[in-house]
Amino acid sequence: MSDRVLVLGGTGWVGRRVAAAWLDRGARVTVSGRGGRTAPEGAELVVLDRAEPDAYRTFAGTDWDEIVDVSSVPAHVAHAASALGDRAAHATYISSVSVYADASTPGADEDAGLVEPLGEDDPDDYARAKVAGEQAAVGLGARVAIVRPGLIVGPGDPTDRFGYWPARFAAAGAEPVLVPEAAELRAQVIDVDDLVSFVVASGARGFDGVVDAVGHSHPLADVLTVARETAGHTGEMHAAPTDWLERHGVAFWSGPRSLPLWLPADVPGFAARSGAAYRAAGGGIRPLSETVDRVLADERARGVARSRAAGLERAEELALIDALRPGR
The missing domain is CATH 3.40.50.720 (NAD(P)-binding Rossmann-like Domain)
Incomplete structure (x- = not known):
């Protein structure tokens, strides 16, 4: 049965x-x-x-x-x-x-x-x-x-956080994109279908325990690079310092007028948790590039230039890039 x-x-x-x-x-x-x-x-x-x-x-x-x-x-x-x-x-x-x-x-x-x-x-x-x-x-x-x-990402994500980056790079094309200075920052996500596969497989075998379902921790700069290359962006990237972004009303992590995935420097462990127990319990982690491919295809279907629940509107972003330029 x-x-x-x-x-x-x-x-x-x-x-x-x-x-x-x-x-x-x-x-x-x-x-x-x-x-x-x-x-x-x-x-x-x-x-x-x-x-x-x-x-x-x-x-x-x-x-x-x-x-x-x-x-x-x-x-x-x-x-x-x-x-x-x-x-x-x-x-x-x-x-x-x-x-x-x-x-x-x-x-x-x-x-x-x-x-x-x-x-x-x-x-x-x-x-x-x-x-x-x-x-x-x-x-x-x-x-x-x-x-x-951890941060769940993938096709259909209603939070609009992770998808902001491949969508923005795709929409910008040869035009500039604003990014945070990210030398010490990290990002850690779990593909929704890796999470779902684990939930169902562990439920089927009666797994009894606690696990952090997280993917590999990556430098945020590397995540942005993968998103940019996947989207085929050829424009400039303008990196803004944290204090400058805060002074100009740009929010961390999510929500309107934010740079998604960008975190304060005082929470270095949030995007760098151990996923050892999850992997030992059978949890899978697909390559980041595969997740980005899936997300970009979904973003293209939904409209890469649409208004979003998280991120900067394009007009806001261009105004900030203009303000960031030397002499401004």
Whole structure:
């Protein structure tokens, strides 16, 4: 008999790919969502509000071989664990490397200390919410895997962070592109399909443990070079110092008017975590160039010059390049 799998949040980017990968293995897959988005073809969709007391009534009496939860709302994870946990042979909670309290130590692993979990009356905090979610997820199944991805990248990424660079280089063509001075900076990503393959394979074998699902740590300058060469950019790159960018209102990491992947120098460990446990547990890491190829193809399909959730608008970038030139 095929596996019975429930993906809570299976209509979003990562959850949907997890559901599709389980379907490819021949599993019977049910996904839940709040409505407005479809399920992967072949999966059953159950629309529910996880905040409702009877949210899981549809699943009463159902046994699951695997439950996957991606939520960053601890109360939702706890509710699912209470309602479904005694009926699941195995569960996987997808957390984040953001849970770690110290980002100053390159090579740190899963034994590093975590931030305090989010309390019921505390203001929203993603890292603390994921810690509280991990604690609640212990009850999701008889055996539970906690997977802490780094920056997840790949086709369909709704955050627009990693894709900013190949898209911007492609859109610029022979024109200039603004980059951060990156001599000491690093970047570390995990391809979404490498993450999904691990989540599904480890769920199928009942893996019980905690892993940081991260790719290799690369100098940020090397990542930008791969993105530029893949996109065929021939224009100049204008590197701006950190203090100059900050004075001109450019943000780190993500969001509007940012340079994505660019991190402050005082968090050298954030993009340089050990991935040894992930690899030892069977996690794969495809070459960075392959991920960039996949992302650029997706960006071209979506429009390399589109407005984005992260990065600089082209007019902002050109104004900054003009201001950076000597004599300005």
